[in-house]
Amino acid sequence: xxxxxxxxxxxxxxxxxxxxxxxxxxxxxxxxRSLTEMNGIGRRTARIIAEExxxxxxxxxxxxxxxxxxxxxxxxESIEEEIPEWMVNRPSDYYTGEATHETGNDLSMTxxxxxxxxxxxxxxxxxxxxxxxxxxxxxxxxxxRTEGTIGVNVxxxxxxxxxxxxxxxxxxxxxxxx
Numbered sequence: 001x002x003x004x005x006x007x008x009x010x011x012x013x014x015x016x017x018x019x020x021x022x023x024x025x026x027x028x029x030x031x032x033r034s035l036t037e038m039n040g041i042g043r044r045t046a047r048i049i050a051e052e053x054x055x056x057x058x059x060x061x062x063x064x065x066x067x068x069x070x071x072x073x074x075x076x077e078s079i080e081e082e083i084p085e086w087m088v089n090r091p092s093d094y095y096t097g098e099a100t101h102e103t104g105n106d107l108s109m110t111x112x113x114x115x116x117x118x119x120x121x122x123x124x125x126x127x128x129x130x131x132x133x134x135x136x137x138x139x140x141x142x143x144x145r146t147e148g149t150i151g152v153n154v155x156x157x158x159x160x161x162x163x164x165x166x167x168x169x170x171x172x173x174x175x176x177x178x
Contacts, residue, residue: 015062020073021104027062034061040103049075
């Protein structure tokens, strides 16, 4: 029996999209793989969520029962209670000092707020962000060039030399004609 010959019963019960927060996850993939599509959840966190929910991590996510999917969604929303403190992606919040684990759009919004705060207080990292430069001490002499040219552009030099030679010939012809 090939993949195309699957019974229609499985397709009727399959949820193609599973919504967690403001993120649509692919229901045709395994639980672990579809959870990793969400920002803030990696393979290890997805495996912990599947274990805590009592779900086989290799099971198709959209084929699970609705109550099992709801338990996975609840675990994702309260993930900082399930994982150890060393595993959270925000171990010390700037304002509260608490350890939280941000997921989905909350992660990108929090990151943007942090960058804006650094820019506002004119920290070194904020100045680098504002200028569009590398922030974390990477090498900038040979990489990260925004211009299209690196080093010497030989073709441009040859074109300039050919244009100068053509101008010189025109001047000689003009002088010879007088």
